[in-house]
Amino acid sequence: MLPEDPSARQPTEGPVGAPAEAPVDPRDVAPGRQHDDAGDQHGDRPGAPPSAPSVPALALRGLWRRFDTKIAVAGVDLTVPAGSFYGLVGPNGAGKTTTLSMATGLLRPDAGQVLVHGVDLWAQPLVAKAMLGVLPDGPKLFDRLTGEQLIVYAGLLHGLDRDTVVARAHDLLAALDLVADARTLVVDYSAGMTKKIALACALVHAPRLLVLDEPFEAVDPVSAANIRALLADYVRSGGTVIVSSHVMDLVQRMCDHVAIVAAGHVLAAGTLDEVRGGRDLEDVFVDLVGGRATGEGLAWLRTSSASS
């Protein structure tokens, strides 16, 4: 993971996994304060002003991005309610990574707006990024550090004091089953271990919103179950998670909201029940996205026909 802008450092306290309060309530500083029907599902949290108007954890408004002649994202609007576990699904090349990259400050949109808890990410990146934990697609990590050093470094960049960050690094290494490899260089990690250490770096400052691009890719089933439990706990405590995934069954079991995207457009979005309409998510996905192969398939691949 490349470090976020160090000037975005914000000291946070509290247990790992418990989303930190922003040091400055972004709802007070957002110039274009957004009101939305999508509310905080957990109601007011302790310390929050009573009956504060609900602001989505993430709002994407008219996002566009093209690469040369290829339009990767074509006017995406998405509202991720605070306290939701939001799944983003779509076929290969649908624009999920491009959308999440624009939503997290990694890729500048050609047009549109990104609001993180009401703060315009591209207008006030330091305030917005302090609330974000990001697991990007193919994260670029300082892989000549050990796993433990990498988490500590990520925490220090976020302004945590050394004692706090060391304690959290140990918690995270244990939670992600990386204790035995804490002192191994990240360059020597497997793909799944690399994914987990990048996730640890995204969690260490206890952000309010986690944006995870394919967090379970290459991760073993036991670690995946541990990560799911950790994320579910985080959401129960008031945090918000948005994950992209190709695994419909996982999204169906894990998420309470889902958006289906294809060819840079949102085809359906809402609560899981609204989008599914009583059906299996995979069936809805296939119906909306299409693309099931028809016809005879690859006749030459059938071993029985090879001898004829």
Ligand SMILES: Nc1ncnc2c1ncn2[C@@H]1O[C@H](COP(=O)(O)OP(=O)(O)OP(=O)(O)O)[C@@H](O)[C@H]1O
């Ligand atoms: N840096 C780039 N340069 C050129 N084209 C790009 C670039 N990044 C993405 N694209 C194109 O934009 C489209 C959307 O890509 P994106 O990676 O966002 O899709 P995705 O939904 O994340 O796909 P996958 O599920 O396969 O990871 C694709 O057609 C892709 O080829």
